[in-house]
Amino acid sequence: MYAFLDKTAGFLARTTALIGGIVLLLLVAMTCLSITGRSLSFIGLNQIKGDFELMELGVGFVIFSFLPWAQYSGGHARVDLFATVMPLWMNRLADVASDLLLLAIAVIVGWRLWLGMLDKKSYGETTFILQWPVWEAYLSGLLGMSVFVIVALFCTLRSTRSLLGGTP
Amino acid sequence: MSNIEIGLWSFPVLLVLLFLRVPIGPAMALIGFGGTWLVTGTPMMTLSQLKNLTFGTFANYSLSIIPLFLLMGQFATISGMSRGLFKAAEAWLGHLKGGIAMAAVGACAGFGSICGSSLATAATMGQVALPELRRYGYSGRLATGALAAGGTLGILIPPSVVLVIYAILTEQNIAKLFVAAMIPGLLAAFGYMVTIAIMVRIQDGGGQVLDRQPILARFKALIAVWPVLTIFLVVVGGIYLGVFTPTEAAAIGAAGTAIVALVSGQLGWTNTAEAILGTAKSTGMIFMIILGASLFNNFLALTQLPQNTAQWVGAQGFSPWFVLAVVLVLYLVFGCIMDSLSMILLTVPIFYPIMAGLDFGMAPDDFGLWFGILVLIVVEVGLITPPVGMNLFIINALAKDTPISETFRGTLPFVIADLVRVVILTLLPALTLGLVWAIY
Numbered sequence: 001m002y003a004f005l006d007k008t009a010g011f012l013a014r015t016t017a018l019i020g021g022i023v024l025l026l027l028v029a030m031t032c033l034s035i036t037g038r039s040l041s042f043i044g045l046n047q048i049k050g051d052f053e054l055m056e057l058g059v060g061f062v063i064f065s066f067l068p069w070a071q072y073s074g075g076h077a078r079v080d081l082f083a084t085v086m087p088l089w090m091n092r093l094a095d096v097a098s099d100l101l102l103l104a105i106a107v108i109v110g111w112r113l114w115l116g117m118l119d120k121k122s123y124g125e126t127t128f129i130l131q132w133p134v135w136e137a138y139l140s141g142l143l144g145m146s147v148f149v150i151v152a153l154f155c156t157l158r159s160t161r162s163l164l165g166g167t168p
Numbered sequence: 169m170s171n172i173e174i175g176l177w178s179f180p181v182l183l184v185l186l187f188l189r190v191p192i193g194p195a196m197a198l199i200g201f202g203g204t205w206l207v208t209g210t211p212m213m214t215l216s217q218l219k220n221l222t223f224g225t226f227a228n229y230s231l232s233i234i235p236l237f238l239l240m241g242q243f244a245t246i247s248g249m250s251r252g253l254f255k256a257a258e259a260w261l262g263h264l265k266g267g268i269a270m271a272a273v274g275a276c277a278g279f280g281s282i283c284g285s286s287l288a289t290a291a292t293m294g295q296v297a298l299p300e301l302r303r304y305g306y307s308g309r310l311a312t313g314a315l316a317a318g319g320t321l322g323i324l325i326p327p328s329v330v331l332v333i334y335a336i337l338t339e340q341n342i343a344k345l346f347v348a349a350m351i352p353g354l355l356a357a358f359g360y361m362v363t364i365a366i367m368v369r370i371q372d373g374g375g376q377v378l379d380r381q382p383i384l385a386r387f388k389a390l391i392a393v394w395p396v397l398t399i400f401l402v403v404v405g406g407i408y409l410g411v412f413t414p415t416e417a418a419a420i421g422a423a424g425t426a427i428v429a430l431v432s433g434q435l436g437w438t439n440t441a442e443a444i445l446g447t448a449k450s451t452g453m454i455f456m457i458i459l460g461a462s463l464f465n466n467f468l469a470l471t472q473l474p475q476n477t478a479q480w481v482g483a484q485g486f487s488p489w490f491v492l493a494v495v496l497v498l499y500l501v502f503g504c505i506m507d508s509l510s511m512i513l514l515t516v517p518i519f520y521p522i523m524a525g526l527d528f529g530m531a532p533d534d535f536g537l538w539f540g541i542l543v544l545i546v547v548e549v550g551l552i553t554p555p556v557g558m559n560l561f562i563i564n565a566l567a568k569d570t571p572i573s574e575t576f577r578g579t580l581p582f583v584i585a586d587l588v589r590v591v592i593l594t595l596l597p598a599l600t601l602g603l604v605w606a607i608y
Contacts (some may be wrong), residue, residue, distance in 0.1 A: 014445065021444030024235055028426075031419035035412055052229055055415060060227025062235060063455050069445060070452020076191035077453055080556055081505045083189060094189040101194045108215070109222050109459075116219035138223055 009154035013072035020065030050130040064144030068151040095159040103152040110145035175471030192510040193456035200463030236418035241283035242443035243425035253278040259389035262378035266368035269314045270361040272297035276318030277357040280325035281400040290319025290559045305375030308570030313578025316559040325353035348537040359585040399424040461513035478521045488526035503550020
């Protein structure tokens with residue numbers, strides 16, 4: 001059962017990060033095209049309309065989709081000064097507490113992002129140049145946040161299991 | 169408890185959380201949330217901020233440079249350029265006593281010019297240069313020390329993720345900051361080489377000396393690394409000349425390093441996925457810290473602690489140089505336990521207003537650049553000081569036969585070189601600002 005959950009959480013985090021990465025690569029390509037267009041304006045080409053906005057909204061999506069992987073792979077920076085001094089159970093307890101905190105953050109941030117999205121939708125706010133509805137960009141962030149909540153749940157289970165004497 | 173007291177108390181509480189190994193970003197978020205709750209008596213203020221704060225922080229044009237630079241560094245790592253850089257530096261320096269270690273430092277500097285992260289630079293160059301250094305008979309102490317120190321050039325030489333964050337926090341011009349970092353970065357590489365020259369003479373950890381290469385062969389080896397030079401010139405030159413924005417430059421750099429990796433046949437699906445996941449891990453960590461820091465700083469601003477501290481320091485009539493020295497020493501101390509980015513995000517919003525209020529006899533913009541470079545250097549020293557200097561552990565993990573205590577000892581001379589450089593750059597601001605004045 002645990003192995004299945006681990007596999008699922010890992011798969012979700014990894015896939016979400018890879019989707020984000022592909023979008024990031026597309027943004028790189030878009031920027032290069034846009035700059036090429038801009039520098040060839042003498043033959044009538046031009047930069048991609050709203051390239052700054054695309055970059056901004058795109059990277060927003062990318063970062064939300066990177067969060068689950070950073071959590072799953074234990075990427076968050078910590079101060080390990082006392083790690084070797086603290087007994088094993090204390091280190092593991094700290095891991096559980098940290099994972100619970102991250103879970104709380106994932107839930108709260110996701111919940112508020114949802115409400116923020118509803119606000120933007122009711123105002124009908126759009127971006128300046130592309131006239132893109134801002135709430136859709138918020139919605140794209142919710143994809144990453146939902147996976148983040150699931151992965152954070154699993155990570156809490158994972159660290160609780162090691163605390164209770166399961167496999168490390 | 170008054171608001172200022174709540175603000176003051178938040179620091180020991182934060183430190184306790186950090187020492188208990190709570191990740192830095194989430195810990196700052198928790199204190200920011202709890203602190204604001206205490207001050208305002210309700211959680212609603214932070215909760216309503218969070219409706220737009222997270223999205224606004226993540227979808228931000230200036231900050232989008234960070235994942236792009238990280239991606240660029242990841243592609244640079246798999247592109248195989250590190251080997252060419254090492255060979256080129258070896259052709260120029262290999263005939264000197266300790267020359268191969270110097271070449272490793274030189275190659276780190278070269279790699280640092282296309283990679284904004286010290287850890288990536290240390291890991292990449294370590295893999296290439298460490299086996300060579302050992303093969304030529306360098307002691308584990310000198311080899312790991314030089315490479316750990318050389319790795320810090322990843323951040324000291326632009327592009328640099330930490331400088332980008334500093335620029336955004338203090339509203340400095342990123343292009344000017346990169347220019348300002350050039351001479352101090354080269355000075356760092358030079359200082360490390362001098363350190364090696366001294367160490368091989370007094371400690372004899374140096375190995376074999378290679379034959380002097382003819383000038384033609386040297387240039388040939390240099391030409392072989394033209395992609396690195398080109399990418400660096402396009403990225404950094406393009407920002408200086410205003411041809412494109414820093415974010416665009418980072419995108420071009422990522423494309424450039426990706427193309428080099430593709431041409432060298434390294435950009436298969438597995439490597440690309442690894443590069444993406446590596447970028448995702450660091451980016452997720454950094455933005456979690458940025459989010460936590462902005463909650464924490466919003467809370468501090470609410471308590472008016474930064475403003476009051478700045479006023480208090482201003483009213484004491486301390487010598488500006490004394491205050492600067494205290495701040496730099498604080499950074500050195502905290503650098504030993506915290507990573508540089510968290511430290512910058514946590515402290516610059518507090519220290520910068522204090523420092524900017526003091527009179528160092530220079531224009532405010534110049535001061536911002538100069539202070540940024542000094543802070544950058546002192547926080548990077550933390551990467552090569554025990555007990556938590558990450559570069560030490562990365563390099564030591566590659567050198568199986570060298571105990572970590574040897575690596576600690578081997579790095580010490582380079583720490584001294586860093587400290588000497590901080591003093592020089594503090595006393596001679598023109599070294600940092602000269603190039604900025606000349607270009608702008």
